[in-house]
Amino acid sequence: MYNKRMMDFNKKVIAIVVVALLATGSWSCKKEDNEAPEDKLDISNAYRNSSDADAAVIGIYGQFLGLHKTFILQNELRGDLMDVTANADQNLKALSNHTATKDNPYIDPRPYYTVILNCNDALKNFQLMVRDKKMSVDDYNKHYSDIGALRSYIYLQLGIQYGSIPYITDPVEKVDDVKNLSSFPRITFDQLLDKLIAFTEALPYKEVYAYPTGNPLVTTIDGSFTERMFISKPSILGDLYLWKNNYVKAAESYIKIFDYENTNPEFNKSFSWYKVVYTADQWADATVRYGRYQDEATLLFESGWRTMFTLPTTNRIWQAEFLWGIPYSSNFKPGNPMFELCSQQYGKYLVKPSQVIIESWNAQRQNSGIPYDARGRLSYSTSAAGPEITKFTGNTLPASAFNKGGTWGIYRATLLHLRYAEAANRDGKGKLGWALLNNGIINTFYNGTRNAAGAPAPVSFDDIASMRTPYAAPYFMDASSNTDFRGPWYRSTGIRGRAGITNLDVALQTDVLGLEGKLIDEGALETAFEGNRWPDLVRIATRENNPAFLADRVYQKLLKAGDPNAAATRTKLMNPANWYLPFDWK
Template sequence: MKKRNGFIGIGKMMALALGLGLLFSCDDFFDPSQDLIQEKGDHYNTLDKVRRATIGSYAKLQDLVEGLVVMGDLRADLMTVTRNYDPFLLQLDRHQTLSEDNPYADPRPYYDVILNCNDVLTNIEKAKVDPKMTDDVMNMYIAEVKTLRAWVYFQLIQTYKTVPVVKEALDGEVPGYEPREYGESDMINWLLSEMKWAEEQAVPDWKLIDGDGKEISQPWHLTRVSRKALYGELLLYAGDYQTAAEKLRACIAEQEGNYLKVSNLSGGLNWRSYWDRVTLEGGSALEHLTTIPFSKSNHQTNGLLEIFSNETPGKYLLRPTVGSVKYWDGKKADGSLYRDFFRGLGSSYMVLEGDTVVVKYLNNKNNFLDDAVYPIYRAADIHLLFAEAINRLGRSEEALAVINSEIDGIQDVDGIRGRVGLDPIDILDLADLHPEVKTNMELVEYALLDERARELAFEGRRWNDLMRFAKRANRPEWLAERVASKYRVSNPELADELETKLGSEDNWKLTMPRIKEGQ
């Protein structure tokens, strides 16, 4: 994790981000060898420069990965600190007051991306002097950049109580500049309006073409934030379950070839391959919808190696909790044992030299994958979000079928559990496991939350999942009890404190850090 010297005033911070990063873009995540510095005056006078600036904005997502994983999983129930922890990680793990310089809660990498997007949106019309920049092509790029910016702001509003929103380019330092602060409701409404406009553009969700009408290469379309996926997730977050279900189903059904089918066609019985096949071909190409890639040969280092590996140069700072392991190995309601062979031991985690190690981003030698990928959206996530939406529409049996085996009317779908050879679960199984629950909808909510843990552990989703499910069901104890479980045996007093604190929704989100200039 890059250590930054405090979070200064937002106007100064944005000017610094602009100066340090805005004029740098990369044509391809895997090929940074070209001349990347452009003169500000002619930065946007051709379609090609707009394209490079757009892809350059995506390249900055690499700086977000460590924070996404740590903030998304360490505060929840599936991950905890090791004997090697640093104080910044312990603050997050135990929900303590964060120090002003905690690097994992630093919002500046997010604003680096936002400011790049704003600069493109502000200046893109300069490219009209290029005959290739037609109105349709311009709208395509505007939709692309607005989608990326919306995704970044969505991550911020799920973490912080209020978020400063900047929609314009900032050219140089703006003394005293203080943008409007958006709370959750205002932010979600604005992002929904942005995505509604982007969705209305006539460009297929999985393609981006250049000015000659040629589709940009495959690695690029697997890097772009999917409009339908983001729009569907925002609608789900906002409680518009009908439209969310429509958008998420379209995301699943309308991809070319066999994309997003959650089937054995995508290598489900070799689930580990989604991280090994780093060229995004074969199984991983069928699973990944939006991915942040890294290239070891081009010295693009993903800090997850340092965090998870217990072999040099790793520092082994975080590990799976005892409770997380039980999601893959446990007892059914009838007392019989089961094991999730494909997603658990050997895939999501391993025991190496006595340590329990997250290995989703490591190879079997405990080293970082040669060309690693971090998924923003992948097939299983979209299927489970779709099941979540239709369950809230009262279609609980259909939602359970998505977990088990199928989506009605879509071919080549084996279900989240079916594609990895697990027995289906039914309402009666769930009722036996949760005798206190009285409705099918709530039973399936439990099943969805558990299945997301098995499928998406250590991908930075868990904390936001717990908040979303608990808030929607008006059951804050769902979140509080799960997080407290990390310390229920080893430190019961701390577990009680966490359960009490997190029993109030007011303590779920953070206040964005502010530090006086010069610190």
């Protein structure tokens, strides 16, 4: 009984800490004490027990949340899907057209390292705590693994943006060491990937969710559920292996997430969560839908696909799609930066959808015959002031100049599908990659008996077997469905299927480069403005040894925007050395 009361008490304490620290990002390894020596970073009183460790974790995530704006601008504005408006200053314009110099505030690496140094401090102190028996081994495994994986994720972003960087894993104990960070030796991006894989693989706890139900860090507070606030270790491991072209290891990590809910006794979770399904039910309604078939005027904005970006993290539909997302509190400043960047009414309207992505959405065709991809209509709006990105703000109600809530959705099911499909395609499983991209497992693999309406109606074991992918792990997926049994993938309808978009040519199933390009194109249609575009372009251009894959796309954005230096930028980006931002520690 005592232990239960203490657990309940700790949950209440953590709930308070979540609101205060996450909203403000106020945790720091430096003690605020005017009497402390100015050349020392004093953390002696910060790590006394597990509650302090919990507070450290939340505080670090609060600081990480402060990277949201930088993350979006560097990953989207440097790519081809996001453009600047007339309100943007010269620094933003330079970031967009690849002329940024080292004094540009949008390319300062210090905010990344601020979080990394606090991660290093926490990791060292977690080790001291378990040594001194201030923390159990089980708590240590979870806390250390969580912050270690987050640090790996931040370092991956640094490598993508800057190429060669200092890789610092020890705590910084003197203020002068922080000031002299630029003197630390640098390693190449490829060397960084090797180090990150080795470190992340060695973490003692690598489950899909950072903390299990019952842990004080898993709670509901201020309308938000904290379970998915923390990084999912298999996702970062999968991404690291994908960057290294180790496709089997990448797929093994990704499918661990796909399979995690398969045995959930709530069958709607086992069949729908992370599976990308076409459904209008309360468990996974992230579908592009209309009030009336073939009537484009009845496109649903208040339910379906658009709502998953602005639903609270307590909502089942949000949880069916997102495995990592950090909520903002509307009661605390500074609030969601997407309002400042995108909103005409409540922000500064600095960025907008590029003409490239608008034309890409308009080039698709729906199964109903409507001649465009409705995900575009659900991601931006148009007015006399110009196109406005509304994907993250349109349903955040009640919005105001003082209420800028929402969630930074970092990793979700369709991104997982795209990354896994990329690995499968490169590993000779192009048909599986095509299935996840288009209309799902059954619709792609089933070759058995059908009823008069054309729907699968299996009458033999062979029919049932064809509802499963004909591959061994990590590419086995069971979509079997009859009156006796249903496999966890039987509802799978694929990314384009959920969006109601026509299938791509089946010939792509055996065209590795062609399908890879289509997966990246679909990433634009589905995850535009979410922070994935620049990494996707760099990864594929590097793997294919084809700088034009990246350079041509950026060129088209600048050309359609009327930038007179579009051709010069293309020439510049044909040299991979120019893909990386100047790293300058001021």
